[in-house]
Amino acid sequence: xxxDEYLRAVLDSQSLGDDSExxxxxxxxxAEVEKLIRDNFKDTAFTIRYAGSKAKGTMNRESYDLDxxxxxxxxxxSAGESLEDIYNNLKKALAKKYTVEPKGSAxxxxxxxxxxxxxxxxxxxxxGRFTDGTxxxxxxxxxxxxxxxxxxxxxxxxxxxxxxxxxxxIRLAKLWKVRNGLPIRTFVLELAVIKLLADKKKRSxxxxxxxxxxxxxxxxxxxxxxxPANPSGNDLSKCLDDNLKSQLSSAAKRTLNQxxxxxxxxxxxxxxxxxxxxxxxxxxxxxxxxTPTRPWLPKA
Amino acid sequence: xTWQRADAALYEKEKTEIEAHFPELRFIVENDLVxxxxxxxxxxxxxxxxxxxxxxxxxxxxxxxxPVVREIGGRIPRHVDRHILSDDGTACVLLPDxxxxxxxxxxPLLKYLTGPFHSFFLAQTMVExxxxxxxxxxxxxxxxxxxxxxxxxxxxxxxxxxTYLDYLAAKKVKGHWPCPCRNxxxxxxxxxxxxxxxxxxxxxxDAERSLTTxxxxxxxxxEMTEAKPPASLTRS
Numbered sequence: 001x002x003x004d005e006y007l008r009a010v011l012d013s014q015s016l017g018d019d020s021e022x023x024x025x026x027x028x029x030x031a032e033v034e035k036l037i038r039d040n041f042k043d044t045a046f047t048i049r050y051a052g053s054k055a056k057g058t059m060n061r062e063s064y065d066l067d068x069x070x071x072x073x074x075x076x077x078s079a080g081e082s083l084e085d086i087y088n089n090l091k092k093a094l095a096k097k098y099t100v101e102p103k104g105s106a107x108x109x110x111x112x113x114x115x116x117x118x119x120x121x122x123x124x125x126x127x128g129r130f131t132d133g134t135x136x137x138x139x140x141x142x143x144x145x146x147x148x149x150x151x152x153x154x155x156x157x158x159x160x161x162x163x164x165x166x167x168x169x170i171r172l173a174k175l176w177k178v179r180n181g182l183p184i185r186t187f188v189l190e191l192a193v194i195k196l197l198a199d200k201k202k203r204s205x206x207x208x209x210x211x212x213x214x215x216x217x218x219x220x221x222x223x224x225x226x227x228p229a230n231p232s233g234n235d236l237s238k239c240l241d242d243n244l245k246s247q248l249s250s251a252a253k254r255t256l257n258q259x260x261x262x263x264x265x266x267x268x269x270x271x272x273x274x275x276x277x278x279x280x281x282x283x284x285x286x287x288x289x290x291t292p293t294r295p296w297l298p299k300a
Numbered sequence: 301x302t303w304q305r306a307d308a309a310l311y312e313k314e315k316t317e318i319e320a321h322f323p324e325l326r327f328i329v330e331n332d333l334v335x336x337x338x339x340x341x342x343x344x345x346x347x348x349x350x351x352x353x354x355x356x357x358x359x360x361x362x363x364x365x366x367p368v369v370r371e372i373g374g375r376i377p378r379h380v381d382r383h384i385l386s387d388d389g390t391a392c393v394l395l396p397d398x399x400x401x402x403x404x405x406x407x408p409l410l411k412y413l414t415g416p417f418h419s420f421f422l423a424q425t426m427v428e429x430x431x432x433x434x435x436x437x438x439x440x441x442x443x444x445x446x447x448x449x450x451x452x453x454x455x456x457x458x459x460x461x462x463t464y465l466d467y468l469a470a471k472k473v474k475g476h477w478p479c480p481c482r483n484x485x486x487x488x489x490x491x492x493x494x495x496x497x498x499x500x501x502x503x504x505x506d507a508e509r510s511l512t513t514x515x516x517x518x519x520x521x522x523e524m525t526e527a528k529p530p531a532s533l534t535r536s
Contacts, residue, residue, distance in 0.1 A: 276429070279349075283426050286344035287434035293402055293419040295383035296395035296438035296448075298513075 001274075003206035003264050009271040011171055014060040026054070026066045029123050032097065033109070037070055037125075040093035043078040047071045047135065051126065051154050056161040058170050058190070063178040064122055067106070069154055071128045071138050083129060083141035083149055090127045105140040105150060128152075137229070153229035157187075160228040164194045165201040169208045175268065180251045188239045191225035192216075210259070216252035220245040302332045303362045310363070314409045321410055325354075334358040336409075337372075342422050350425040352376075356417075364405055369393050369417065376424055380440060383420075393420045395438055395448050397510055400501035442517030445510045457482070462514055467495050468507035 001009070016023050034048050052067030053059040072079050072086060080086035091107050094100045098109040099118065106126045111119035131137040131151065140150045161170065173193045177184055184192075196215045197208050216223070223245060227234035258266040270278075304311040311334070315327040318336060325338040336356040342349045353373030359365025369391040371384065378386045385392065394402055394416045402416045419435060426434050438444030449461045463480035467473050467487075473495055475488030483490065 280426075280429055280431060282344060282347070283349060283422065283429065283431065284434070286342070286349060286422055287419075287426065289344065290419045290422055290434075291402060291415040292435040293394050293416040293423075294398075294436050294438050295392050295420055295423065295433070296444045297380055297383050297385070297392045297440040299380070299385065299441055 004204050006264050006271070007168075007172060007205045007209070007268075009273045010175070010268045011168055013272045014062060014171065014175060016059050016061050016064060020061075022061065022064065023054075026121075026123065029109070029121055030066065030068055033068055033094070033123065033125060036093060036097055037090065040096075041079050041089075044072055044076060046079070047073075047130075049154070051158070052124070053174075053186070055158050056190075057167055058161060058174060060171055060175050060178075062175060066123045067126055068123065069126045069128065069138075071130055071135075073135070074130045074132050076129070083127075083139055086127045086129060087141040087143070090125065094125060102143045104144060105142055151230050151233050152227065156229040160194065161190055164197075166193060166197045166208060168205050169193055169197055169212060172205070172209055172268075173212060176251075176255065179268070180255075182244075182247060182251055184244055184248065185239050188225055188236055191227075191236070192223060192240075195225060196223075206264070210256065213252040213256050216248045217256060218249075220249040220252070302334075303358075303360065304329065304334055317408060317410045318413065322413065325413075333360070334362065336367075340413075340417075340421060342418065342425055350421070352421050352424070354421075356413075358409070363407075363409065366394075366396060366399065367409075367412070369420070371421075371424075382424065382427065383437065391420060393417060395444060396506045397445070397448060397502050399503075399506070404501075405503075442513045442520070445513055446517075449510070455481075458514070458519060462511060464495070464498070465507050465511035465514065468499055468502050469504050469511055471504075473499070 030050070037046055037048065048068060048070050049055070050066065051069045052065055054064075054066055070090060080089045087102075087105075087107070091100050091102065094107060094109060095112075097112070098121070099112040101108040101110060103124065105128075106124035109121050109123040109125065111117055111121065126140065128138040128140045131139055136155065137151055137153045140152060142148055142150050161167070164170070170190050170193045173189055174186060176182075177186070177189055193212060196212050197203075200208050200211050203211065221242070223240065225236050225240060227236055255267055265274075318325055319327065322338070322340065325336050325340065328335045328337055334357075336358070337354070340352050340354040342351070352371050352375060355370045355372050357368040357370075359367060370389045371391055372389070376382050376384055376391075378384045378389055380386070383392045384390070399405070403412045423434050426432075438447055446458070446461065449464065450456050453461060453464060455461065460480055460482055463482075467477070467480060473487065473492075475486060475492060477487045479485050479487045479490035479492075480495075481491055487495065
């Protein structure tokens with residue numbers, strides 16, 4: 001198996017199809033969340049859509065979240081006067097069925113029933129208000145940080161990732177982040193991958209990943225990323241501070257050394273496909289050494 | 301008298317051998333029947349590949365009779381395609397007529413467990429992994445008997461096969477009888493040695509049962525069999 005075949009197998013094993021149990025559960029929650037919001041805000045025409053990795057096509061089985069955006073129209077105050085009011089009112093509505101944890105601009109949903117108390121459903125609801133009638137740019141409330149309002153654009157984000165040409169590298173980088181416990185925001189990591197591989201799209205996946213890690217190892221100190229939806233207004237430098245850059249550099253160095261000394265499997269481990277193939281192989285060898293016995297059922 | 305009382309030495313020998321080789325299997329006597337129960341490890345090169353909860357009910361005429369095998373953990377679906385009878389969960393490990401090749405009468409029970417029994421559960425694991433039956437499988441009922449004798453005798457002529465079985469089931473065979481291969485010769489001038497050899501390998505009881513099954517099924521046993529048989533008989 002070549003390095004690229006191996007990496008494809010890793011991605012295959014991390015894929016979450018629409019018919020998977022996990023996505024089925026997320027879709028069920030999404031329907032519940034949407035109903036909860038609409039039932040509680042009958043006078044508000046919320047725009048409710050998938051965002052995040054589900055919409056970008058970068059979802060990995062090992063670590064996935066479902067982002068559901070819930071935006072009100074510009075000038076619509078029925079769900080709250082200010083962004084903070086909308087955020088808090090939505091939080092209150094969602095709390096009727098979930099334990100809601102504030103998380104930046106989002107509300108993270110967890111179980112609150114005795115049978116699922118505290119269970120993380122991997123769902124973030126992101127309240128906001130469109131800036132104007134075009135329903136493109138949006139203002140989000142920021143529960144932490146200096147500025148309480150952040151201008152952004154979901155479609156610009158989605159297009160930036162979906163059209164990047166490096167979706168597979170993004171998925172592997174996300175898996176690498178999880179496996180190495182790196183505290184980088186997924187959005188920032190995606191932007192970093194896209195930036196560092198901007199002129200490497202035609203390279204093989206393994207070459208892209210090696211380049212990505214080499215850049216992090218050697219040049220992370222000068223790495224900067226910009227929010228494509230708001231390059232000047234959304235300062236992401238705090239999301240990529242010196243301490244994090246140093247962690248990324250060390251992890252990248254470790255990863256490149258692992259590839260050098262032990263091969264790619266040392267980075268992402270054996271894939272399910274490889275494990276299954278190895279098991280079938282040993283079973284076949286066992287069968288070759290066994291007494292050939294054909295079973296027979298007396299009744300037709 | 302039960303076999304275990306009639307031949308206590310054999311019982312002790314089988315018990316000691318099995319429990320030494322398979323420490324998770326236990327001999328249990330219930331209602332005069334001997335059972336071997338426990339966790340059976342499918343092994344290869346010292347590695348446990350899989351485990352099954354099993355029960356072997358040794359025949360009342362052990363070691364002449366075949367044990368009744370059951371997988372009691374509920375792991376294998378009770379389905380004919382897995383060679384498990386749906387009514388009582390009996391596993392159909394082998395065709396009794398083939399026993400001479402796999403576990404000849406007089407062989408220790410250990411040979412059964414390390415041979416056909418082990419192969420049966422190894423095959424179940426492979427099927428569970430989406431693999432085909434590693435050693436193939438006989439069709440169910442008469443069709444499987446026909447397939448087996450077709451392979452053994454290298455003929456697809458049902459009349460030849462049933463005559464062979466007739467001779468295997470007979471108390472005695474005479475040299476002046478017509479040869480079952482139907483070439484017009486007397487048995488003593490044709491396949492007599494082969495018949496004598498098979499009579500030592502296949503019990504009269506098994507031959508009789510297979511003959512009855514084939515007669516009841518008639519030509520449907522052949523019609524239902526898809527694989528092409530070898531063209532001609534070979535003399536032993």
